[in-house]
Amino acid sequence: MMAFYVYILASERNGTLYIGMTDSLVKRIWEHRTGAVASFTKLYNV
Secondary structure, eight states, X not given: OOOOEEEEEESSTTSOEEEEEESXXXXXXXXXXXXXXXXXXXXXXX
């Protein structure tokens, strides 16, 4: 059985929110923090 995670990121208080889903939470958060993948979070600095 594979586990999936739903996560919420925020740019700042009262800023942009991002809701995502992944099967590898550690890897996905690393991708967001480093900007490894061109995405909504990189564009809006979440």
